[in-house]
Ligand SMILES: Cc1ncc(C[n+]2csc(CCOP(=O)(O)OP(=O)(O)O)c2C)c(N)n1
Ligand code: SF4
Ligand code: SF4
């Protein structure tokens with residue numbers, strides 16, 4: 078994430094903070110959640126569940142903004158998000174900087 | 184390759200068109216467990232996993248209806264869901280409501296009986312394109328004409344899914360189906376135009392990608408009366424996508440992403456769908472005509488005056504003396520929660 | 529329990545069988561009727577549509593008979609007693625959803641005022657050609673109950689029984705009138721409401737958490753939950769288990785469908801009804817039903833003048849068929865004579881039950897008219913030789 082200008086109240090903006098929960102055994106590996114998560118929190122696991130499907134894994138749990146989209150779009154009722162206490166935008170930006178490279182934010 | 188981002192880890196072989204990011208191998212160990220889904224109360228969790236194929240869109244539509252019921256905090260004891268036969272026809276069996284899995288094409292008349300037999304019920308018909316517009320097409324147009332108090336959700340996957348991918352009345356021209364192996368040459372229905380032309384009060388179309396808008400339409404429709412028609416364009420990965428070499432359901436979702444246009448208030452006549460053509464979505468009709476029950480009550484009150492006795496809201500069951508509210512559930516439902524106000528704007 | 533007086537038009541009336549059937553349904557507490565016009569049954573719904581607005585009933589003219597039948601199955605799940613009315617062509621269209629009602633165990637009544645068939649046949653004229661269709665019409669294995677009145681008065685009385693049987697056994701009950709009875713006008717006495725016994729819906733008193741829609745605990749008929757009472761049950765036309773959930777297996781089919789059969793079969797003695805007269809010492813027994821039973825009277829009198837000992841059976845309940853009674857009787861008589869307005873349908877059942885102990889003589893008459901009593905008399909005489 079790269080900003081041209083930092084808003085003056087950057088440190089004050091409250092952004093929702095969430096946690097994503099995955100019921101791996103229920104997943105059929107459609108990848109919708111991975112693809113449409115605006116914060117790219119999820120990736121497909123290399124592992125299989127008992128039914129033989131890859132299931133998602135929250136690689137950047139700290140970036141989840143509890144937007145609920147993964148939950149909305151999952152045809153299997155296998156993933157959902159819940160809210161955490163709001164964080165400050167400035168803090169979130171520092172989460173897991175080296176774990177994942179993104180070309181584009183949400 | 185998906186231009187949206189770089190690929191992490193290995194590339195999936197699942198989708199040739201759109202590779203998906205994979206995580207580095209996690210090693211041994213059981214997959215993480217999680218608590219129950221927040222909408223579990225609206226679903227028959229003892230029947231999940233459902234029968235739908237991976238990347239099938241029907242589950243998304245179900246999810247959105249559950250979400251709408253949850254947000255509105257409707258008294259779900261008074262909501263019934265009726266399906267016909269087909270992949271979509273199984274919806275009635277997965278929702279934790281009074282659920283009726285009727286016969287092929289007859290969900291609308293079945294639901295009509297349910298509604299008229301107990302007018303206080305909110306009755307949702309949830310079925311497939313073949314079921315509602317093919318074999319059940321006659322019921323569809325007449326229920327719309329009467330402005331029957333039904334919310335009709337039609338999952339349009341452009342094909343007969345359950346029976347193995349035969350031609351549907353919605354199959355676009357040139358799309359391949361198992362009974363049109365050289366491509367369909369029949370004109371398909373433009374369902375919003377059909378519904379609107381027959382008098383539906385509320386007509387909307389979304390794809391399964393438009394989860395929020397679809398949920399909003401469900402909320403709007405649940406909170407109003409008359410014939411409400413919501414067409415949900417959904418991927419059928421196993422048949423429609425495969426027979427037409429369109430990739431997986433995810434590729435169809437991407438197609439929706441790139442090829443839908445939202446035009447609220449568009450003339451329904453202009454929203455027909457060609458093969459892999461633009462899909463116009465939106466709320467096309469939002470009017471208030473007196474419903475079937477309104478018309479009946481108004482008319483009989485006018486011509487019969489005090490002598491008119493309407494069907495009781497709680498149904499025409501004749502109770503043995505003194506037995507009326509004995510069922511424990513009937514007592515429990517006495518405290519009905521007020522639905523949240525929804526604005527139609 | 530006693531019926532709701534709102535639907536009872538107490539008094540002595542001069543009504544045709546169709547109107548009497550409509551009055552009977554309303555007296556039985558029927559409050560939802562869906563139908564599609566078809567001669568010679570339409571008068572039933574015309575009567576009902578005129579009277580329903582005054583008693584809290586809803587009549588809807590559907591777009592076809594497929595819809596009518598589906599609608600009454602839906603309405604049945606609200607606990608509202610429901611009925612549809614038709615004749616042959618419509619009866620054929622209803623078959624799939626009659627099977628649905630049987631499978632879902634949704635009580636309802638289907639009136640078929642029979643006319644000549646097949647196809648559009650003889651719209652305004654009599655037939656009894658749908659009696660086998662009543663038994664076997666929908667696909668798969670199931671049992672239904674079918675009743676057959678012989679007069680307007682009986683149309684009134686018996687349709688009340690039809691509703692009661694539907695409630696008792698949770699089955700669709702088929703009310704097999706015929707055009708003659710439907711269009712015949714006679715005196716019909718409608719009693720006071722407190723003289724009319726009706727069977728209420730057997731609603732479960734269980735807590736929703738403990739309720740399973742098809743759990744019978746060894747009994748044959750499950751308790752009923754209405755839509756909208758909070759039970760959030762599921763029901764389907766698919767083979768299902770006690771929870772009403774589809775189970776695609778031979779074992780589940782056996783359990784599910786066998787009970788549908790058994791609940792009628794093992795209660796046959798309670799359901800079967802017929803009139804028997806002069807059976808003792810009879811050589812010939814004339815078995816008939818509906819309008820033909822009345823026509824046969826005269827043929828029987830003619831044959832009796834020739835000194836033939838004739839017993840008479842009039843079926844009131846067509847299905848289930850009085851199998852055991854006929855089988856026992858067959859050992860004591862020379863022949864059954866079965867006049868009916870078809871090419872010989874119920875006679876097949878008589879023949880099957882007689883199992884070679886005596887003859888079963890068909891006196892067929894195709895649709896469009898009733899028998900000439902002399903033909904019946906002649907058949908009796910020939911059978912007696
Ligand atoms: C009377 C009857 N005819 C045919 C069938 C077979 N059948 C089952 S589902 C189906 C098609 C369903 O298509 P659609 O409504 O589009 O549902 P989908 O499976 O695509 O969700 C057919 C033809 C049937 N069950 N009943
Ligand atoms: S809630 Fe939103 S941000 Fe969080 S994982 Fe789901 S889609 Fe991503
Ligand atoms: S959307 Fe659901 S089914 Fe699809 S990959 Fe994600 S968790 Fe699995």
Ligand code: SF4
Nearest residue numbers: 236239270344419420
């Ligand atoms: S066949 Fe098609 S419509 Fe049916 S479950 Fe599979 S993907 Fe869905």
Ligand SMILES: [Mg+2]
Nearest residue numbers: 311312342344
């Ligand atoms: Mg379909």
